[in-house]
Amino acid sequence: MLAFIRKYSKGESVGHNPRPALHHPTLETVLVTAVLHALSDETRLSIVRTLHAEPDGRACGTFPVNVAPSTLSHHFKVLREAGLIRQEDRGTQRWTMLRVREVDARFPGFLDAVIAATEVASVRF
C-alpha cells in the first residue's frame, strides 16, 4: 500500500511519471491556420505574450490569466498542438516555454508581428 501511495503521489521520485507524455509536433507539420486559430483567443494570446517576454519560460500555476485550471489546460493543449509552446515536467511543476526560435525559423516575422499587433489592438493587455 505504501509503495502504491509512493508511486502515485505527486512529486514522488520513483522513476515513473504518471502524467502522459506530451506531444510536441515539429513546426513543419503544423498548418498556418492551426497557428492562427491558436492565437485567435484572448487568453491564449495573453499566454503567448507573457511567454514572449520570458525566454526561460514559466511554471504553470503562475500565468496571469483568470480562467479555471481545466480551461487553462485546454488552452495549453491548443497552443502545444499548434507548435507554439513546449511543456515539460520538472519535479512537481510543469514548465511552459514559447518555441520562439522554431516558430521564427518556420514563419519569419510572424510572431513579432502578432505580438506587436496585440500592443495596439487589444482591450485586455
Added chain:
Amino acid sequence: MLAFIRKYSKGESVGHNPRPALHHPTLETVLVTAVLHALSDETRLSIVRTLHAEPDGRACGTFPVNVAPSTLSHHFKVLREAGLIRQEDRGTQRWTMLRVREVDARFPGFLDAVIAATEVASVRF
C-alpha cells in the same frame, strides 16, 4: 406592378439599392483576436491571399474557392467585420478588395508575415 418589378429587379437603376448597406469597421475598433480568427480558416485565408495578389479587387463570383454561395457569403462577412476586406456593389456585381494599406498601417508587417506563412505551411495553396 411594373414599377414594383423595376424597383426590385437586380441591377435596375432606380435610385434604390435593395441590398442592405455593408458595415466596414475602422481598423482602430477591430481586435487582433478578431483578425486572427478571420484568418484561421483555410477558405478565408485563400480569399485574402487571392486579393493580396490583386490590388484592384475581384468580383464575387470569381474567387477560386470550392464552397456554396451562402458559405462564401458568411466568409466575406467575417473578413469584412475583421476589417480585412472592403466590398462595394457596382451595378449587378459585388466587388471585394483587401484593405491592405489600412491593415498595414494598423498592424505593421502582420499581413505580409501571414501571407508569407501561407506559402510554407498550407496544404491547399
